[in-house]
Amino acid sequence: MGHLLKLVFRNIFRHKLRSFLTMLGLVVAILAFGLLQTVVQAWYAGADMASATRLITRNATSLVFPVPIYYRERIRAIGGVKAVAVSNWFGGIYKDQSFGNFFPQFAVDHDIWFDLFPEFRTSPQELLAWKHDRRGAMVGRQLAIEHGFKVGDTIALKGAIFPGTWEFNVSGIYEPKDETTITRQMYFHWDYLNERLKQLFPKRAESAGLFVVQITDGSRAAEVSQAIDREFRNSLAETLTETEKAFQLGFVAQTETIVMAVRIVSFVVIVIIFAVVANTMAMTARERLAEHATLKALGFSPGFVGALIVGESVLITLMGGVAGIAATFPVAQGFKALLGAMFPVFHVTGDTVGMQLAAALAVGVLAGLVPSYRASRVRIVEGLRHIG
């Protein structure tokens, strides 16, 4: 085994430029594969954050239609429901409409909001300050970093859905539980929104974009969802209740084609590098026909000869693959810095690294398989004739 590895290792460096270029191709391919897989995972980040004990109740017709706020009390009275909080998409413009200045803002039930989302870590003092300030806002850590928000700052938003200029005081900054938690949002009092709407657009007041419903037992999600929707059947605003995960996946489904395209491209990259490595290994095996025939003449088995080619193929792809994986982390950081507004969670997971490693290994084994089989089956007499 040691001798086989020695031969494999030395053979790799016979054509340094060829091996280097093949490895470079591997680095680029595995890096691209890892980044694209991370993009796909980032797409699902919202759904991954979802809790099994949270349901979303919204207008059955469409998310753009509100539901009356008094539904909150009726939902709260349904068996299995622990808490209900309102959430309205605000859609305010910060500074200008550039992509970099976009961030989500929600008008929520300040009293219980952070009880429903334990993945957001708050300081008790800041939370108390927020609850006592009608114009208070809680800002996520990532958002605070991006825009330099600090406690005590005033954030002015121009309402796009709710006209006017809206000012908020940063009461606190909430932290993520871990790196999968998105903290690129701002939460403020639904009461503040509602009070101003009563003054400015009374018909739009007293309504909710959706309700976040906390249930006592995640396994009863379907049953409770049906009970909620039954409660409002044949009313003016029928509801649709689903798990938070299903709700988030509904958003992803709208861009399913893009996700699918990204997935396909990530695998196409691997297929292309497979073709490159397979060609390299076929060329290598052809050039060494006489050596393989000599080894067989000396008594080495066809398996040994085959293992030389597969071993070389696997070693090249693993070296390139590992370098590609190592490069994925800093490149992903750069990617996140550039596209944080689009992908608040852009984190290279263990699964992605596993897939990259598996892809490199699969390329190595498959690319070496046919040349290896041919090398192992070469007739000694024909192989020796190949010399000159």
Added chain:
Amino acid sequence: MAARPIVEIAHLTKGYRRGDQVVPVLHDITLDIPEGDFIALMGPSGSGKSTLLNLIAGIDKPDSGTLLVDGEDITRLGEAELADWRASHVGFIFQFYNLMPVLSAFENVELPLLLTSLGKQERRARAETALALVGLADRMAHFPNELSGGQQQRVAIARALVADPTIIVADEPTGDLDRRSAEEVLALLRRLNAEMGKTVIMVTHDPHAVQSARHVTHLEKGELKIAAAAAD
């Protein structure tokens, strides 16, 4: 008393398929090679001498006939058995040396010993002895591209003898060498034969090389013509 035959060939035939046709290469060859002999196979191109050498070395199979080496009918052996048999019975010397370019002279010579049960120390001792025997004790760490053609062929000879084979087969061993290097290689083969008692079977075109052999066998159009002492 005559030496026992180490190679016994009887009614051996061999042809190669080209498309639908079978082109006969060897026809009804019957030949005994005594143990300890140094035999040269001669003949024009296409006469079948290399094919006969390949059959004796067990790297090709005849269509019919029997071929016994050291009493064993190698035509009956399967591929894996034949590989094991070659490892322990045959030392190869090729026209173009066929050394592994990524291995040093020492590692090339050690190569056949990797197929034996010998330990590292024993392998090292044997490889060093073989290289010393061919006069390359000081070139053990050199790679083939750092050696001249004659030196590479001497490494190949060391590789051929290191596992103490029953027969040594040499296909045009001087074909790629200048006169001086060729003479050195032939001198080595004579030593292996005379001092170590190795049976050497050599294919050659070179009239000088033939003079090193004890016997010469001529082949023409796949048939054995003359078997005579080299001095004749």
